[in-house]
Each structure stands twice: as structure tokens, then as C-alpha cells.
Amino acid sequence: MSQSNFSIPYKHPFTPDNQYKKSVAYFSMEFAVDQALKIYSGGLGFLAGSHMRSVYALNQNLIGIGMLWKYGYYDQSRKRDGSMEPEFREKMYSFLTDTGIRFQVPIMGQDVWIAAYYLAPNVFQSAPLFLLTTDTDGNDEETRAISYSLYDADVSYKVAQCMVLGIGGARLLEELKYEPEVYHFNEAHAVSAVFQLYKKYKTVDEVKKRVVFTTHTPEEAGNEKHEIHFLENLGFFSGLNLETVRKISGNQGNIFNHSLAALSLSRNANAVSKLHGEVSRDMWKAHPKIAPIGHITNAQNNTYWVDKQLEEARINADHAKIAARKKELKAILFKTVADQCGKIFDPNVLTIVWARRFAAYKRPDMLVWDMERFRKMMDNKDQPVQVIWAGKPYPKDEGAINTFNHLFYLSHLFPNMAVLTGYELGLSKLLKDGSDIWLNTPVVTREASGTSGMTAAMNASLNLSTYDGWICEFAKDDENSFILPVAKSGDINKEDCDNLNDKLEKSVIPTYYADQEKWQSMVLASMNDVNVDFNSDRMAREYYEKLY
Structure with missing residues (x-):
């Protein structure tokens, strides 16, 4: 009928x-x-x-x-x-x-x-x-x-x-x-x-x-x-x-x-x-x-995702304009952080974001597995960091929901840590615009492609990632992103966690605070490299x- x-x-x-x-x-x-x-x-x-x-x-x-x-x-x-x-x-x-x-x-x-x-x-x-x-x-x-x-x-x-x-x-x-x-x-x-x-x-x-x-x-x-x-x-x-x-x-x-x-x-x-x-x-x-x-x-579709002022600065290879616009975009994101979490973040501080669907293989909480090193990083006043998590677990996935809530409760201990709800297109755009580092931690070969890092890169954020999915076709470590070596040991979780902390302590954080010239050239390289090959056209x- x-x-x-x-x-x-x-x-x-x-x-x-x-x-x-x-x-x-x-x-x-x-x-x-x-x-x-x-x-x-x-x-x-x-x-x-x-x-x-x-x-x-x-x-x-x-x-x-x-x-x-x-x-x-x-x-x-x-x-x-x-x-x-x-x-x-x-x-x-x-x-x-x-x-x-x-x-x-x-x-x-x-x-x-x-x-x-x-x-x-x-x-x-x-x-x-x-x-x-x-x-x-x-x-x-x-x-x-x-x-x-x-x-x-x-x-x-x-x-x-x-x-x-x-x-x-x-x-x-x-x-x-x-x-x-x-x-x-x-x-x-x-x-x-x-x-x-x-x-x-x-x-x-x-x-x-x-x-x-x-x-x-x-x-x-x-x-x-x-x-x-x-x-x-x-x-x-x-x-x-x-x-x-x-x-x-x-x-x-x-x-x-x-x-x-x-x-x-x-x-x-x-x-x-x-x-x-x-x-x-x-x-x-x-x-x-x-x-x-x-x-x-x-x-991903540049037309939809890219901030127009950042794109103009990219075309003109204008490092100063990219950096200035990035600070403005961080300030906009931080209004949402203040609204949801009651925390005031600083646009001058290195901001790391992990945001995507919460699923076990994506290992959303890797950053806090080694609490001693995490605490040390979060308490560092000379080279401070701010970390934001967001993402929706499947509504019946108790494990992923517990991970989300564990991070939320942990965030009470740190004024520079936030866990946001409502990760949909709108918040995703704010987080891509307002992050300096887009953190991606799946078990290698488990992420068929992953795309969130593409739209982050389009908006002057650097990928810090395991070597998986689309990243293998894009990333040049220390040139347009920060890449963890592929874990080879029996305990890949521990090895990836150690490598992540090493990368942050020895490379990411010092570059941001001690070598802005290199940081900005990496950002521009990342924006240029993602622009054509990873545009959905x-x-x-x-x-x-x-x-x-």
C-alpha cells in the first residue's frame, strides 16, 4: 500500500x-x-x-x-x-x-x-x-x-x-x-x-x-x-x-x-x-x-569547518595573524568552559583537547593513566597547560560512561582541567578553533580513518596522535604534527602512555613555550598539508x- x-x-x-x-x-x-x-x-x-x-x-x-x-x-x-x-x-x-x-x-x-x-x-x-x-x-x-x-x-x-x-x-x-x-x-x-x-x-x-x-x-x-x-x-x-x-x-x-x-x-x-x-x-x-x-x-568539508580569518592568514602565510586569531578563538571556547565548569582558562596557555566519541579503543583517559606525570604537568606554573575533554559515549556503554564520569570527578582537583557535555557539531567547531593540540590516542589499526584531527588542523591546531588511520597519510613528526612511535611491546597501553608523556614533556610543551617560531611554522605546515588532500571535495x- x-x-x-x-x-x-x-x-x-x-x-x-x-x-x-x-x-x-x-x-x-x-x-x-x-x-x-x-x-x-x-x-x-x-x-x-x-x-x-x-x-x-x-x-x-x-x-x-x-x-x-x-x-x-x-x-x-x-x-x-x-x-x-x-x-x-x-x-x-x-x-x-x-x-x-x-x-x-x-x-x-x-x-x-x-x-x-x-x-x-x-x-x-x-x-x-x-x-x-x-x-x-x-x-x-x-x-x-x-x-x-x-x-x-x-x-x-x-x-x-x-x-x-x-x-x-x-x-x-x-x-x-x-x-x-x-x-x-x-x-x-x-x-x-x-x-x-x-x-x-x-x-x-x-x-x-x-x-x-x-x-x-x-x-x-x-x-x-x-x-x-x-x-x-x-x-x-x-x-x-x-x-x-x-x-x-x-x-x-x-x-x-x-x-x-x-x-x-x-x-x-x-x-x-x-x-x-x-x-x-x-x-x-x-x-x-x-x-x-x-x-x-x-x-572533511573546509567550507563548513574553516574559520575565515585563519584561512586568510594561511593563504598569506601570516604567522602573526594566525597566532593572534587563535588566541581570539580560544577566548570564545573558554566562555563555554566557564559556563559549563565554572573555570576561567587563559588564551595564552597551551590548550590540549581530547574530543570525539568515548569508546574503549580510543582510550580517552590515556593522559591520566600515569597520575604522577599528569599531576606534575598540570601543576607546572612555568609552562602551564589546560586540558579539555568532550564526547558522547554510547548511552548504554557503562564502561565509556564511567570513563567520562571518572574524568569529570578528577577535574574537580584541577582548575585547568575541564570536561564538557553536548559534543555535537557546534561544540566540535568551538573545540577545533580553540585547541592548540588535538589529542588522538586510538589503539593502532583500530581507527579506520578518524577525521576530527583534520578539522582541527584546518583551524591551526596541531595533531598529537598515535600512528593510525588518516594520520599515516598526513603526519610528518615534528614538522606538521607530533606523532607517537608505534608501540611494539606486550603492553602497548603502557608503552603508548609513556610515549605520550615523553612527547608532551620533551617536545610539545617546550616547543610551545620556548620556540614559538618553530610552533608557528608547524601550524602553517599543518594547515597547508590538510587543505587540499583532506578536503571532502x-x-x-x-x-x-x-x-x-
């Missing part, structure tokens, strides 16, 4: 550039195109948002298909004692257009109504986006709740969300009478769409002709897997029998690997950095029939050249 009053058949609202005429539908669970549209959780969304902005800038024939989350990811607020509390509040967006398109998809044993909303390109200078929701008339509370919260903790709901994106997205395109030449799955969340496509086109070759896949997961264990009968009962395979599902998806037995299915039914696939490409090819080498895996390194071009 379906009904609609949207202009059909759908026509892309801007005329594509000749190089980018091929029509693409880009499926992503999250998009961070603007602070005002809270349908993202972290890096995957930031990346997709930058990609959609570059699509707009380059006039590419691409539309985004995503989800309209009623409560977003979650609002990060505080309990009475100041520790972290996830809150789920309804979001209303008058800038979205109700397309009037509504259709039903069998999910969890019911015919679920799906409604589609539209974000026009001129609202946030992005690709046109279609956002799907089950929070619509005709559904009961249980099925409305499928699109309430991004990455629901309940496994049935999480899979149902993937089905709304995948099967629902493929069905939406049918409702629009829009047949893209390419279906691009950003991560395997939308892989259920391939079974819908197989029913339509009847052969694997016809499906593969149209499907490409981007993997973001650098280790086998991180790829989503479920028991195949569980998925069948939810309606994941669009009614195909399991014999056919196993045959076409590369999955044998009763455990269904979503990424393997995406790789088996794509003609082309990519990892998101050079190192991640090597890791991915090695990881999947036992499956010779999958799509070839290349790499297109992630990037380059990435959006490469998707057309290499993947589509």
Missing part, C-alpha cells in the same frame, strides 16, 4: 556537472549536515555530512537517504552531581518537507508504515536528503519506536532500523519512480536493500551492477552479525528463502555477517584510509569472491572516479 503527493517522478533539484552525471543514492544511518539537524552520533555522521556538502558544491547527481530520528542520538546532560546523563527529547524540524509519501514494509511480523521527509539542498547547502521515519499515523507505539533513537540498544529494534533504511530506502526510490544508476551503502546498515533489489532485478549480476559499498570497520569482530533465522523472522530478507540468501550473500551456516553480504553483492568497495585498505584486504582475504576493496581516504570527486 502507498500514497503520495510529492512530485513524481523525482527530478534532482540542481543540474549536475558533466563529470558527475551518473545518478547515485547514498544510504547512511546518520548525517551531520548541520547542528540544527540532530540525526547523527559521531564520525560516520560527520563524514557523511561533509560528503553531502561537497556534493552540493560540486553539483554531483547524488541524493542521500537516511533516517529521521525522533530523539536524535541523545542529549548529553548532567545529573545533580554534574556526572553525565543521557536524555531523550523530541526534536521538531520545520525546515523539513513532508513528501506525503507513505508506504508499508513488513517488519517484525507487522506491516509498518514508513513516511518520508525531504531536506532541500538550499537549507544547509547539502545534497538533497530523504529521511525516513516510522513515527507516523497507522503504526502502534511499538513500531513507531523503531525510529525514535539512533542505534537502539535492543537488537530487534536496531535491525528493524537497518531495515527501514535499507528496504525502506529502496522502496522509497520506487515510490519516487527514481532509478539511480548506483546504490552506495555507507557502512553495512542498509544491506537489507540488496535483497529487495534482487527480487526486482532477479540476478546477482544485475544487483552488483548497481551496488557499491564503503566499509568503516577495521576488525572482523566489529562487523555486525546475527543469527540468520532471527533476521528472517524480522523480515530482513524481503521474503527470499534462506537457501537463496546464503547463495547470493557469501554467508554459509546460520550466522549472517552484514558486511560480508554487502561485499558479496557489490561490484566495488572501499576502505576509508590507505592503512585501512591494507587491513581490510587482509581481513577479508578468505573470501575471494567479494568485491575488490580499494581505499578513498575520508575527508577531493573525496567526493574520488567517489565518482574510483567507486561509481
Whole structure:
């Protein structure tokens, strides 16, 4: 059943550039195109948002298909004692257009109504986006709740969300009478769409002709897997029998690997950095029939992220102007620090920021593992430092929430340490603008790409990082960043922690206070080196050249 009053058949609202005429539908669970549209959780969304902005800038024939989350990811607020509390509040967006398109998809044993909303390109200078929701008339509370919260903790709901994106997205395109030449799955969340496509086109070759896949997961264990009968009962395979599902998806037995299915039914696939490409090819080498895996390194959109005055100073190679503007931007960030934490930070003091999703492999608290050295650094009056943490743990990840709260309680002991809540696009921009050092501490090879350091570098912040992800293609230690040697011992946590403290004590802090000339030349080198290669315009071009 379906009904609609949207202009059909759908026509892309801007005329594509000749190089980018091929029509693409880009499926992503999250998009961070603007602070005002809270349908993202972290890096995957930031990346997709930058990609959609570059699509707009380059006039590419691409539309985004995503989800309209009623409560977003979650609002990060505080309990009475100041520790972290996830809150789920309804979001209303008058800038979205109700397309009037509504259709039903069998999910969890019911015919679920799906409604589609539209974000026009001129609202946030992005690709046109279609956002799907089950929070619509005709559904009961249980099925409305499928699109309430991004990455629901309940496994049935999480899979149902993937089905709304995948099967629902493929069905939406049918409702629009829009047949893209390419279906691009950003991560395997939308892989259920391939079974819908197989029913339509009847052969694997016809499906593969149209499907490409981007993997973001650098280790086998991180790829989503479920028991195949569980998925069948939810309606994941669009009614195909399991014999056919196993045959076409590369999955044998009763455990269904979503990424393997995406790789088996794509003609082309990519990892998101050079190192991640090597890791991915090695990881999947036992499956010779999958799509070839290349790499297109992630990037971020300069137009959105860069401070205009810093950019002008970069173009003119004006060290003094960069330094002066940086102090102004630090002062702006420090208003938020004062507001949230009751602490007055000094723009003249070296400021270190660790800010991204809180997850164990990212090791957010490495800086405080050696308390003796941390205390010594924080108490140094001759060469003072200020440290800020921010980031959202997954709302059910008790370990990561405990790490966040541990840092918050620890911050009571230091007037120069702050832990901020509400890490979304807006705060992220303030922190990139206001940091001198952008600290990045993942276990090496666990971060497929990482992108937060790119936007920090665009805004005159130096990366201090383990050697992982995009950093391997960018960093020149002591020239445009500060890089920790790759840990080789049995205890990589201790080795990385020791190396981090050594780097701070012997290199980062002395350079900032005793050799500003070198610091400023590193900053300029970093800004120049990140400017072209890690701007999402380059990435959006490469998707057309290499993947589509």
C-alpha cells in the first residue's frame, strides 16, 4: 500500500556537472549536515555530512537517504552531581518537507508504515536528503519506536532500523519512480536493500551492477552479525528463502555477517584510509569472491569547518595573524568552559583537547593513566597547560560512561582541567578553533580513518596522535604534527602512555613555550598539508572516479 503527493517522478533539484552525471543514492544511518539537524552520533555522521556538502558544491547527481530520528542520538546532560546523563527529547524540524509519501514494509511480523521527509539542498547547502521515519499515523507505539533513537540498544529494534533504511530506502526510490544508476551503502546498515533489489532485478549480476559499498570497520569482530533465522523472522530478507540468501550473500551456516553480504553483492568497495585498505584486504582475504576493496581516504568539508580569518592568514602565510586569531578563538571556547565548569582558562596557555566519541579503543583517559606525570604537568606554573575533554559515549556503554564520569570527578582537583557535555557539531567547531593540540590516542589499526584531527588542523591546531588511520597519510613528526612511535611491546597501553608523556614533556610543551617560531611554522605546515588532500571535495570527486 502507498500514497503520495510529492512530485513524481523525482527530478534532482540542481543540474549536475558533466563529470558527475551518473545518478547515485547514498544510504547512511546518520548525517551531520548541520547542528540544527540532530540525526547523527559521531564520525560516520560527520563524514557523511561533509560528503553531502561537497556534493552540493560540486553539483554531483547524488541524493542521500537516511533516517529521521525522533530523539536524535541523545542529549548529553548532567545529573545533580554534574556526572553525565543521557536524555531523550523530541526534536521538531520545520525546515523539513513532508513528501506525503507513505508506504508499508513488513517488519517484525507487522506491516509498518514508513513516511518520508525531504531536506532541500538550499537549507544547509547539502545534497538533497530523504529521511525516513516510522513515527507516523497507522503504526502502534511499538513500531513507531523503531525510529525514535539512533542505534537502539535492543537488537530487534536496531535491525528493524537497518531495515527501514535499507528496504525502506529502496522502496522509497520506487515510490519516487527514481532509478539511480548506483546504490552506495555507507557502512553495512542498509544491506537489507540488496535483497529487495534482487527480487526486482532477479540476478546477482544485475544487483552488483548497481551496488557499491564503503566499509568503516577495521576488525572482523566489529562487523555486525546475527543469527540468520532471527533476521528472517524480522523480515530482513524481503521474503527470499534462506537457501537463496546464503547463495547470493557469501554467508554459509546460520550466522549472517552484514558486511560480508554487502561485499558479496557489490561490484566495488572501499576502505576509508590507505592503512585501512591494507587491513581490510587482509581481513577479508578468505573470501575471494567479494568485491575488490580499494581505499578513498575520508575527508572533511573546509567550507563548513574553516574559520575565515585563519584561512586568510594561511593563504598569506601570516604567522602573526594566525597566532593572534587563535588566541581570539580560544577566548570564545573558554566562555563555554566557564559556563559549563565554572573555570576561567587563559588564551595564552597551551590548550590540549581530547574530543570525539568515548569508546574503549580510543582510550580517552590515556593522559591520566600515569597520575604522577599528569599531576606534575598540570601543576607546572612555568609552562602551564589546560586540558579539555568532550564526547558522547554510547548511552548504554557503562564502561565509556564511567570513563567520562571518572574524568569529570578528577577535574574537580584541577582548575585547568575541564570536561564538557553536548559534543555535537557546534561544540566540535568551538573545540577545533580553540585547541592548540588535538589529542588522538586510538589503539593502532583500530581507527579506520578518524577525521576530527583534520578539522582541527584546518583551524591551526596541531595533531598529537598515535600512528593510525588518516594520520599515516598526513603526519610528518615534528614538522606538521607530533606523532607517537608505534608501540611494539606486550603492553602497548603502557608503552603508548609513556610515549605520550615523553612527547608532551620533551617536545610539545617546550616547543610551545620556548620556540614559538618553530610552533608557528608547524601550524602553517599543518594547515597547508590538510587543505587540499583532506578536503571532502577531493573525496567526493574520488567517489565518482574510483567507486561509481
